[in-house]
Amino acid sequence: MGPWILNEKYIRREKMNPVVLxxxxxxxxxxxxxxxxxxxxxxxxTNILLDAGEGIQSKLLKVGKSVTSINAVLITHMHGDHVLGLVPLIQSRSLAGSTTPLYLVGPEGLYEYLICSFKNLYFEPGYKTGVFEVSPQAEEGISKEVEIVDLVNALPTQPAGDTPLLKFSISKNSLLRLGNDVYVKPFEVKHSITVLAYRIDIKSRLEGRNVSICYVTDTLPLEETVKECYGVNVLIHDSTFASDLNDKALEYKHSTSIKAAEIALKSHAEMLVLYHISPRYKDKLKLLSEARSLFEHTYIVEKYWKLYIKG
Ligand SMILES: [Zn+2]
Ligand SMILES: [Zn+2]
Incomplete structure (x- = not known):
């Protein structure tokens, strides 16, 4: 049994506070x-959404989470399948009466997309929303030192102006802190447009635990990912195609399951979850067995599945 396979009963008995995906x-x-x-x-x-595909607000209700419970959304890129659920989520959160801030992290263009949408929908969120854009220019010529950005403290210090939507440009070397225990490191990967991947480290000094997750989708397999995801408990990686469609993976800048397995192996991840699988695969076992031939702890998950991580 790995450190990630736990059931709810065990957690209740041990009075644990696990990280749940x-x-x-x-x-x-x-x-x-x-x-x-x-x-x-x-x-x-703390409830963090990694990407926001269409229909996200009703899916949250289905898994027993209210839209008001969401504290932060990390957007990888501005392709519709990853971002079209965000505007309805922000709107639903407001309609549900939430007054707590929402922290959004994403690539350049996210702020403009939200401002345009809300202007044309005659809507404004009823709470402060910080949009933290990872700016490619912000890095050039500036120190390579990691800069810690405290999301919670950053938000109220900015003048609100006439919109509750506040934009912050952050450098690629930023480490984002959300609350006392959660650290988010965005890094750039390679797709047809700018895409960010995220490493999330949960460091609980109180509980003496350190859980790490890497969320890497819509990208070619990269050495950069190996470096950034080194030693994580769970690597969620793009696995759009099986190896027979390697040409398509290169053309559309995605990964095959075997390449995802190679990244997991090289980065010494404890577990790999194959993600963003093309709907052409009615039987996903082909992708799973290819990946497992290289990296044993590879898994395929279905919608609404939960993964408990003890750390
Ligand atoms: Zn996609
Ligand atoms: Zn994409």
Missing amino acids: TFLGVSGPYPGSDDLPSVLLTYGR
């Missing part, structure tokens, strides 16, 4: 899909 959608895009990429990371009262 709830998969809300795991597939690549197709018309009418309700399986678009999004993962909910829960740790105590």
Whole structure:
């Protein structure tokens, strides 16, 4: 048994506060899909969404989470399958009466997208929303030192102006802190447009635990990912195609399951979850067995599955 396989009963008995990943959608895009990429990371009262595919607010209700419980959303890129659920989520959170801040992290263009959407929808969120854009220019010529950005403290210090949506440009070397225990490190990967991947470290001094997760989707397999995801408990990696469609993976800048396994192996991850699998694969076992031939602890998950991580 790995450190990640726990059931609810065990957790209740041990009075544990585990890190829980709830998969809300795991597939690549197709018309009418309700399986678009999004993962909910829960740790105590912190709820972080990784990407926001369409229909995310009703999916949260399905897994017993209210939209008001979401503290932060990390967006990888501005392709519709990863971001089209965000505007309705922000709107629903407001309609549900939430007054607590929301922290959004994403690539350049996210702020403009939200401002345009809300202007044309005649809507404004009823709470402060910090949009932290990882700016490619912010890095050039500036120190390579990691800069810690405290999301909670950053937000109220900015003048609100006439919109509750506040934009912050952060450098690629930023380490984002959310609360006392949660650290988020964005890093850039390679796709047809700018894409960010995220490493999330939960360091609880109180509980003496350190749980790490890497969320890497819509990208070619990269050495950069090996470096950034070194030693993580769980690596969630793009696995759009099986190895017979390696040419397509290169053309559309995605990964095959065997390449995802190679990244997991090289980065000494404890577990690999194959993600963003093309809907052409009715039987996903082909992808699983290919990956497992290289990296044994590879798994395929379905929508609404939960993964408990003890750390
Ligand atoms: Zn995608
Ligand atoms: Zn994409």
